[in-house]
Structures are given as C-alpha cells and as structure tokens.
Amino acid sequence: MKIGIAQINTTVGDLTGNSQRILSAYKALVADGADLVLFPELAVCGYPPRDLLFKSRFVSDTEDALDAIAQQIGSVPAVIGYVQDRGPCITGRPFYNAAAWCESGEVKTVAHKSLLPSYDVFDEERYFEPAEGPTVYEWQGQKVGITICEDIWTHPDLKTSRRYCNDPVGKLAEQNIDLLLNLSASPWHEGKNEAREPLVQDAAERCGCPAVYCNAVGGNDELIFDGGSLAAHPERGLVAGLAAFREENHVIDLASPAGYVSEQFNLKGNAATQAALVLGLRDYAHKSGFKKALIGLSGGIDSAVVAAIAAEAFGPENVVGIALPSAISSQHSRDDAAALAQNLGIEYHEVAIAETVASAESALGDLFAGRAADVTEENIQARARGLLLMAMSNKFGALLLTTGNKSEISVGYCTLYGDMCGGLAVISDLPKMKVYALARHMNLERELIPVNTIEKAPSAELRPDQKDEDSLPPYPVLDGILRLYVEEGLSRAEIVEKGYDSEIVNDIVRKVDLNEYKRKQAAPGLKTTPLAFGVGRRIPIVQKYVS
Structure with missing residues (x-):
C-alpha cells in the first residue's frame, strides 16, 4: 500500500x-x-x-x-x-x-x-x-x-x-x-x-x-x-x-x-532550535500580515541572535536594526551593533536617546528633588528606547521583536514598557546559556555574530560599568536553578539538595514569584522548552504560597 x-x-x-x-x-x-x-x-x-x-x-x-x-x-x-x-x-x-x-x-x-x-x-x-x-x-x-x-x-x-x-x-x-x-x-x-x-x-x-x-x-x-x-x-x-x-x-x-x-x-540540538525559531517567527509575522521586522540592537548577545533569526526568517532586506545609544552607552557596543548589521546585510540606523532621557529627567526633576538616583533613572533609558522603537514600528508597519531571554524574564531583569515592548518575544523561552550556544552554532560557517559580542561580559548598560552579574548569579547557576524551579516545579529545599547555595536559591525563587505581573504583560513568546511562560503556565499574580 x-x-x-x-x-x-x-x-x-x-x-x-x-x-x-x-x-x-x-x-x-x-x-x-x-x-x-x-x-x-x-x-x-x-x-x-x-x-x-x-x-x-x-x-x-x-x-x-x-x-x-x-x-x-x-x-x-x-x-x-x-x-x-x-x-x-x-x-x-x-x-x-x-x-x-x-x-x-x-x-x-x-x-x-x-x-x-x-x-x-x-x-x-x-x-x-x-x-x-x-x-x-x-x-x-x-x-x-x-x-x-x-x-x-x-x-x-x-x-x-x-x-x-x-x-x-x-x-x-x-x-x-x-x-x-x-x-x-x-x-x-x-x-x-x-x-x-x-x-x-x-x-x-x-x-x-x-x-x-x-x-x-x-x-x-x-x-x-x-x-x-x-x-x-x-x-x-x-x-x-x-x-x-x-x-x-x-x-x-x-x-x-x-x-x-x-x-x-x-533535526536535533542547536540546528533544531534555530530552524524552529525561524519557522515560528516567519509564520507569526506572515500569518499576521507583517513583511518587515524591527529590532533594537544593543551590541549584546540577545539582540544579535534575534537579528540573525529575523534575517533568515524575513530575508535581510526586510529587517531593520536600530541602535539607540544613551549618554553612557559604550563605544564597543555601538561598534558591535554596526558590525552585526553589516555581517547580516540588514538595514542599520542609530537613534540617540540622550536628549529624550534628559527631557524626561527634567520633567520629573522637581517631583524627584531630594531623592537619590536609582533604578528609576535606569528604566527611563529603557522606556525611552521602547517609546522610539514603537514609534518606528507604527510608522513603518514593521513587527518590533523583543530580545529578552528566559533567564532575564524569569527573574524580572527587564523593564516593563521598555525593553519588553514589541509584538513577539523570539527567544523568551531560551535560557541565557542556550542563547550563547545558539550564537556559536550560527557562526559555524562564517562569522555572523561578532566574536566580541559573544565573549564580552553581558550588560544592560543602564549605568556606568554595569554587568549582569552585579544583580544576578553567573548564568550557568541561574539557568540551573530556573530549570528546576520553573520547568520541573521543585521546591527551594529540593533545589538546595541538588547542590545550589540556599541564599542564592531563595533570592532567585523570590524574584521569579514577584515578577509574575511583568510576564503577564509581556509579548507572546515562541515555545522551545517543555514548559514556557505563556498559556502553558498559569500561576496567579497575587498569591502567598512559599514552596
């Protein structure tokens, strides 16, 4: 037959x-x-x-x-x-x-x-x-x-x-x-x-x-x-x-x-992940009527991987990368963003946000007088970028792609109405270490993602000399804890029994629970793990259970 x-x-x-x-x-x-x-x-x-x-x-x-x-x-x-x-x-x-x-x-x-x-x-x-x-x-x-x-x-x-x-x-x-x-x-x-x-x-x-x-x-x-x-x-x-x-x-x-x-x-491993994300992005966009993609390029690993996926899904001629440097953005990040765009063959522009940030800080100056600068001022930068990227998305009819990974989104290391702005969160179900592995896989045949982007210490660059590990444990540790807590549903005590430091575990679990409200307002993300944030995970925002 x-x-x-x-x-x-x-x-x-x-x-x-x-x-x-x-x-x-x-x-x-x-x-x-x-x-x-x-x-x-x-x-x-x-x-x-x-x-x-x-x-x-x-x-x-x-x-x-x-x-x-x-x-x-x-x-x-x-x-x-x-x-x-x-x-x-x-x-x-x-x-x-x-x-x-x-x-x-x-x-x-x-x-x-x-x-x-x-x-x-x-x-x-x-x-x-x-x-x-x-x-x-x-x-x-x-x-x-x-x-x-x-x-x-x-x-x-x-x-x-x-x-x-x-x-x-x-x-x-x-x-x-x-x-x-x-x-x-x-x-x-x-x-x-x-x-x-x-x-x-x-x-x-x-x-x-x-x-x-x-x-x-x-x-x-x-x-x-x-x-x-x-x-x-x-x-x-x-x-x-x-x-x-x-x-x-x-x-x-x-x-x-x-x-x-x-x-x-x-297909298996990184080849399967890449193919899945390209297919998921292409269909989400095309079935929704979008022909162009827009991405804020920070010079970091996450936006680089998203841009590479978008270039494959849309064709490089239909992808626009925007660098939005602030007064404290490093020159190497700007250089890395420009190099990435050139490697991918995508359209590239720089839109400085220093004046927008200064205007917002000036408008709030009297109200904030006498209060020390803190994460509020950092988030103004992220939200200025979100404001401008959404304006460009509206004007050009391009789908804005958010670039946060699962590790960051899990613990709320992202800015609501800032870098979370967009229509699709392409790598929101990829842990940070998986993002690095995917980037190296993409570079097997030729350098698409600048080596400096892969090798430098990750940073949000919202304050001078900032590094992710100022606020988070090393990503291999963080990803291990998150897999056990988010995907396998283990308690704090059970995770500690696996060999993780109890103080770090308690801090990470607390951050995951506190940031449920952010994830409920995030762009939809492509599912790549057995349990992603989205319709498959239904945790109340207001709840007091401590595991």
Missing part, C-alpha cells in the same frame, strides 16, 4: 486557505501514486482553534468546508482532521475532535479522538467530548485503525500516559488491524522529536501492522509544529521520515524495503 502523507502548514481559522492547501496536496499525492492520503489533526480549521470554537458559526463553517473538500475527493480516500458538532446533547462538551474518511465525493465515516490532553499548552477538555474508543474502518478488505494525536501517547514510560485510563492503541491491537493511522498536531519543544519515533514504533509493534503518523508543520501563535511525519513497520522499524520544520508531501510505499528518510528528518 502507498500512503500519501500531507504534512501541510495551516493557519488557524483560514478555512478557505486551508481547504485549498488540502486539495492541492491531495491532488499532488494522488498524481504521485498514493492509494490513501493522510492529513494532520484539525487540518481544516488549523490547530489550536481555542475559543474560536465558541463563535456562533465557526464549527458549522468548518463542517461546511469539510463537506466542500469531500465533494472533490475521488476514489483515492483522504483522511482529514476537522471539528464536528455533536448536535443537540444534554451532557458533555459540544464538539468532537474528528477525522473524516472522505472518498468518492462524500464522507464515508468519522472517527473521534479518545484522549484529550489538558496539560501544558493543551486545553481540549474545554471543548471536546472524548470518544468511547478508536475507530476501525474496513477498506478494500483491510481493517484501518484511525487515531488522533494523543491517542497513541500511552507508552508507560511517558508521564502523560498516567493521565489516562483508556488505551486506544491497546484496543486497536485487540482488533487485529492491518494499518494504523494517526493524525497529529504535536507542537515541538527540545527533545520532543526524540520521543516520537519510538512511540510510533511501539504502536506499530503492539498492533502488528504499519503505523503512519502525519504531523502538522508551521507556527501558530507561540506554538511551533515541526512536522517530522513518519511511518514505522513492526518488523523493519522506521520506513519513512519527512522533513522537520517545513512542508513536505510524500508517498510512502509500505511494501518497499527501501523506505524514505529526509535529510531534514529529526
């Missing part, structure tokens, strides 16, 4: 555009000899639709779009993800996360998702009713099991599997199916792709048949879908692997011993 995998990039709510993408991929794969074509989860409406589902016509419009698609499907079946209205019901949620088997101009059967994730960024129990079990559809004398995303995430080694009493793969194994299909929209984070291949292989072995997994690709808000669709055989192992972080349509011959694995399948 030849399975066409349609790894397509959909946009949430773009029913017309998504329908065109589905039909175009279907026709291409049929022309390439596919016997059956598989699409991602919720391909018609895009994933995740979230509360668009509660708009009065959204689900009915999605169903109409699916019906229109089905009418154009020929004798080669297509299995397509969409939302189905349950109709008048007394209990439960109003919709199903569904997959339609379309063939010969009509929908032959509909499968429903059994396991509904409601952790991290997922909230499917808010909208969908679970199926009682997976669907088996008989086609051309073969029994085809249809599952949707989470339905196969039941391996006992996975923490997520402990949330469920139901095992769809086990139920399908009992029915002696001949083929297992999985429609997926599985967002990427570091380590995610390493988990998928053994998961699909395990499903194939348990069911004793080939398993074909079609994943979505592209960015939707903070989520990045990496594709990496694959097929596994119970005896031959991996027989197909599609490219990561880009669209790809490919026909897989399950009977062929040769198989197909793209060179871009299962």
Whole structure:
C-alpha cells in the first residue's frame, strides 16, 4: 500500500486557505501514486482553534468546508482532521475532535479522538467530548485503525500516559488491524522529536501492522509544529521520515524495503532550535500580515541572535536594526551593533536617546528633588528606547521583536514598557546559556555574530560599568536553578539538595514569584522548552504560597 502523507502548514481559522492547501496536496499525492492520503489533526480549521470554537458559526463553517473538500475527493480516500458538532446533547462538551474518511465525493465515516490532553499548552477538555474508543474502518478488505494525536501517547514510560485510563492503541491491537493511522498536531519543544519515533514504533509493534503518523508543520501563535511525519513497520522499524520544520508531501510505499528518510528528518540540538525559531517567527509575522521586522540592537548577545533569526526568517532586506545609544552607552557596543548589521546585510540606523532621557529627567526633576538616583533613572533609558522603537514600528508597519531571554524574564531583569515592548518575544523561552550556544552554532560557517559580542561580559548598560552579574548569579547557576524551579516545579529545599547555595536559591525563587505581573504583560513568546511562560503556565499574580 502507498500512503500519501500531507504534512501541510495551516493557519488557524483560514478555512478557505486551508481547504485549498488540502486539495492541492491531495491532488499532488494522488498524481504521485498514493492509494490513501493522510492529513494532520484539525487540518481544516488549523490547530489550536481555542475559543474560536465558541463563535456562533465557526464549527458549522468548518463542517461546511469539510463537506466542500469531500465533494472533490475521488476514489483515492483522504483522511482529514476537522471539528464536528455533536448536535443537540444534554451532557458533555459540544464538539468532537474528528477525522473524516472522505472518498468518492462524500464522507464515508468519522472517527473521534479518545484522549484529550489538558496539560501544558493543551486545553481540549474545554471543548471536546472524548470518544468511547478508536475507530476501525474496513477498506478494500483491510481493517484501518484511525487515531488522533494523543491517542497513541500511552507508552508507560511517558508521564502523560498516567493521565489516562483508556488505551486506544491497546484496543486497536485487540482488533487485529492491518494499518494504523494517526493524525497529529504535536507542537515541538527540545527533545520532543526524540520521543516520537519510538512511540510510533511501539504502536506499530503492539498492533502488528504499519503505523503512519502525519504531523502538522508551521507556527501558530507561540506554538511551533515541526512536522517530522513518519511511518514505522513492526518488523523493519522506521520506513519513512519527512522533513522537520517545513512542508513536505510524500508517498510512502509500505511494501518497499527501501523506505524514505529526509535529510531534514529529526533535526536535533542547536540546528533544531534555530530552524524552529525561524519557522515560528516567519509564520507569526506572515500569518499576521507583517513583511518587515524591527529590532533594537544593543551590541549584546540577545539582540544579535534575534537579528540573525529575523534575517533568515524575513530575508535581510526586510529587517531593520536600530541602535539607540544613551549618554553612557559604550563605544564597543555601538561598534558591535554596526558590525552585526553589516555581517547580516540588514538595514542599520542609530537613534540617540540622550536628549529624550534628559527631557524626561527634567520633567520629573522637581517631583524627584531630594531623592537619590536609582533604578528609576535606569528604566527611563529603557522606556525611552521602547517609546522610539514603537514609534518606528507604527510608522513603518514593521513587527518590533523583543530580545529578552528566559533567564532575564524569569527573574524580572527587564523593564516593563521598555525593553519588553514589541509584538513577539523570539527567544523568551531560551535560557541565557542556550542563547550563547545558539550564537556559536550560527557562526559555524562564517562569522555572523561578532566574536566580541559573544565573549564580552553581558550588560544592560543602564549605568556606568554595569554587568549582569552585579544583580544576578553567573548564568550557568541561574539557568540551573530556573530549570528546576520553573520547568520541573521543585521546591527551594529540593533545589538546595541538588547542590545550589540556599541564599542564592531563595533570592532567585523570590524574584521569579514577584515578577509574575511583568510576564503577564509581556509579548507572546515562541515555545522551545517543555514548559514556557505563556498559556502553558498559569500561576496567579497575587498569591502567598512559599514552596
């Protein structure tokens, strides 16, 4: 059997555009000899639709779009993800996360998702009713099991599997199916792709048949879908692997011993992080209607990495870098910013803020008389930069990118309405040491980011001779504590047991908790770790719990 995998990039709510993408991929794969074509989860409406589902016509419009698609499907079946209205019901949620088997101009059967994730960024129990079990559809004398995303995430080694009493793969194994299909929209984070291949292989072995997994690709808000669709055989192992972080349509011959694995399948490490951020930024901007990016260049490592990602995502001709030196900005920072812009080939300008800062300080002079200068005056500089950058963003219609990393945002080492201004926080889920690693990776072939930018001590340059380590522990220490506290949820005592100094741990945990209000007002950021700040982490701003 030849399975066409349609790894397509959909946009949430773009029913017309998504329908065109589905039909175009279907026709291409049929022309390439596919016997059956598989699409991602919720391909018609895009994933995740979230509360668009509660708009009065959204689900009915999605169903109409699916019906229109089905009418154009020929004798080669297509299995397509969409939302189905349950109709008048007394209990439960109003919709199903569904997959339609379309063939010969009509929908032959509909499968429903059994396991509904409601952790991290997922909230499917808010909208969908679970199926009682997976669907088996008989086609051309073969029994085809249809599952949707989470339905196969039941391996006992996975923490997520402990949330469920139901095992769809086990139920399908009992029915002696001949083929297992999985429609997926599985967002990427570091380590995610390493988990998928053994998961699909395990499903194939348990069911004793080939398993074909079609994943979505592209960015939707903070989520990045990496594709990496694959097929596994119970005896031959991996027989197909599609490219990561880009669209790809490919026909897989399950009977062929040769198989197909793209060179871009299962990217790892810094290469995967770079590809993910470029894809996430490009889609966030282009799907929102932005064609140009604007970045404040400080001469530091964070803005340099963001600029390099933007140059790749937009093309260097569509990126503008702005240096905003103050009266205390160092010459080497200005030189490093200019060198970066030249290396990347982006447009570059300097806009001095000394007069703007002096004007603000003068306006506040009488009110602040008799009070010593402190962080207030430092923040005036940062907010002057935010003011001017937002003005340029408005004037030129360019998306302003914020440049804060996860380490700084965690502890509030950032200025609200200052360097936090912008439409997207590109590296807000990258710890500082990961930013350095990514910068070095970007420089492997040629110097994009000036070596001085990488090697010099990091500084906000809001006061003379300022260094980040004046206010923070060394970044390797800080990142280690933050990983344990923010991502793993350990208490202060448990972190100290790992070998960290108790005074430092107490200070960092206090800063993380105190700065929740800042993060609630931050620009959305691209998710790259198992737990990012954003919709997947819901900590109250006003709370008194001390762990």
